[in-house]
Amino acid sequence: MPSHHLSWLPNRISATSSYHGLGTRKVPDFMSPTIFISAGEASGEHYGALLAAAIQQQLALKGRTAELFGMGGERMQSAGVERIVRSEDVSVMGLTEVLAHLPRIYGEFRKLKKAIRARRPDVAVLIDFPDFHFRLAREFHRLGIPVIYFVSPQLWAWKKHRIRLVQKYVRKMLVIFPFEEAFYKEHGVEAEFVGHPLAEMPRPAITREQFAQENALDPTRTWIGILPGSRPHEIRDHLPTMLDAARRLANARAQKLEFVVPLAPTLDTAQRAEVHRIIQNFATGLTVRLVEEARAALFHARASMVASGTATVEAALIGNPFVVVYRVSALTYAIAKRVVKVPHVAMANLIAGKRVVPELIQNDFTAANIVQQLDLLLPDGPARESMIKDLRAIRKALNAHQDDKGRKESGAIERAAAITIGEISSGSPSPAELIVQS
DSSP, X not given: OOOOTTTTSOOOOOOOSOGGGXXXXXXXTTSOOEEEEEEOSHHHHHHHHHHHHHHHHHHHTTTOOOXXXXXXXXXXXXXXXXEEEEGGXXXXXXXXXXXXXXHHHHHHHHHHXXXXXXXXXXXXXXXXXXXXXXXXXXXXXXXXXXXXXXXXXXXXXXXXXXXXXXXXXXXXXXXXXXXXXXXXXXXXXXXXXXXXXXXXXXXOOOOHHHXXXXXXXXXXXXXXXXXXXXXXXXXXXXXXXXXXXXXXXXXXXXXXXXXXXXXXXXXXXXXXXXXXXXXXXXXXXXOEEEESOHHHXXXXXXXXXXXXXXXXXXXXXXXXXXXXXXXXXXXXXXXXXXXXXXXXXXXXXXXXXXXXXXXXXXXXXXXXXXXXXXXXXXXXXXXXXXXXXXXXHXXXXXXXXXOTTSOBSOOHHHHHHHHHHHHHBSSOOOHXXXXXXX
16 A cells, blocks of 8 residues: 655755756765665565675775664664664654654654754665655755665656656666656656666475474474564554464464464554554464564465555565555555556555455454455466566566576676766776676
8 A cells, every 4th residue: 555654844955957957976996975765665665684794795895894874773773874864753654654763753854854964874775664755765866966766766656746856866766667767767767777786586495394493383284374564563464464364364264374474674662562562462362473584484484465565565475475465544545546547456466467466454354354365366276377477567567687598697685786887986986887796
């Protein structure tokens, strides 16, 4: 579902000239650049951490290093990004949900602006999280700092009027879905499909037996993934219904089932404790294990129920048959129905151009409906085989920059890092030349 993160933040920054008319600030090769990187959600924060590491790796080849700061989670901090704001303090989704947290969110926004003005980075990389980041982009524009936007907001689905903000404030869009490049170019925005970072990741190396041992699972039993979302309110809204479906599945099937719930790395101790409480209240009599690695869980699960979001792309790329679910407040859903102009909610279906995976949204999101769909996907048969085939095609579509023999020439993260460095380096090689070959 589309997000309404921060549509009501005061718009106190004005700019009249087009961003593309501004010159790019160049940093001599002997100097260390300052780079701002910002991500507000678990998936973007993961990419931000990978991007930070790739930037430092590519600069190290030239005997240089970068000063990185911005907004992110613990993974970005571990990758060397100084966190001015923690992403978990501003990640809220839904119209009514945002209103309750607006004062705190705006306070964090002002903290970032103060740091940006004081440190004047050479380039800014904004990752998804559009309502927050478009306002930051205005500030960068005012300061004459080029903006690279990595992972496009879903303007092609809703709020198409915001393309004006991209045209005005963004130097280049780095998109991870192939159809997005054409959309932006049609609107006069410089854009490049760099590939999807998740499509380039190898399958998890951990064996089923190792995964079972680490997470107290029985490797002889059938495992089903439950991915309720990465935000606390998503977990509260989704997990009880998903556990109800799990109980119905377990009661109706002869073989023993076990259920695996990956925990988002952005959840703090209190939020993790709440997940435990929900499981204790709604999963009596079931074997439910909390795990840390979503990709490994998807890789070894027979099938999954997945909240709409990046986890659905992960499931599709892993090749795990799944059902998409989502629920928001009644007001948020009513507004979304009026503005969303795409035929599907799940990204897998949008990429495929057809209904590959079932979508159970809002009132259709019931335990009975989940069971009905998973009953088709758990056994071997036409439904399961057809979905696996379609998911394989999606993975191929998201792998960009291959040579004629299908070998990868560069990865999405490496290309994004090279393009970022290219914006600030004077007399440096082209982005393609800077890429670290895999």
